Amino acid sequence: MEVSGMTVNLRCPLLQRYLKEPTTSYVLCQTIPRPADVFGRTILTVFVTCRTECRHSYSRVAIVDYLRRGTKQCPMPGCGQPVSLSGSQRDEELEASVRAAQRREVMATRVSVDVSDEDDEVVG
Numbered sequence: 001m002e003v004s005g006m007t008v009n010l011r012c013p014l015l016q017r018y019l020k021e022p023t024t025s026y027v028l029c030q031t032i033p034r035p036a037d038v039f040g041r042t043i044l045t046v047f048v049t050c051r052t053e054c055r056h057s058y059s060r061v062a063i064v065d066y067l068r069r070g071t072k073q074c075p076m077p078g079c080g081q082p083v084s085l086s087g088s089q090r091d092e093e094l095e096a097s098v099r100a101a102q103r104r105e106v107m108a109t110r111v112s113v114d115v116s117d118e119d120d121e122v123v124g
């Protein structure tokens with residue numbers, strides 16, 4: 001059912017372990033309000049500029065700490081897109097995937113322990 005396993009990255013690139021409170025960088029938007037007087041009326045025009053949508057995910061504590069150090073670029077190797085906390089949001093869907101993967105890993109470990117009894121180690 002899982003597609004190749006590496007399509008969705010469930011590990012935090014900063015902590016090198018399973019994502020905890022996955023935070024995904026969606027988009028960095030800046031709203032620039034511009035008041036303009038036209039025929040005595042004030043019209044507020046809001047310009048919105050959005051710059052990135054790299055959708056890389058990190059553990060929340062890791063990205064908060066990372067941004068606090070002053071770097072505002074996506075820490076995913078080879079990405080380098082601008083990233084910010086306001087442009088990121090908690091990814092509950094991903095969080096569920098991580099939990100499922102962790103559960104599978106625990107079960108796989110149990111199975112491999114059971115199997116190891118009948119594991120015929122042929123040397124040479």
Ligand SMILES: [Zn+2]
Pocket residue numbers: 025054055056074075076079080081
């Ligand atoms: Zn990125």
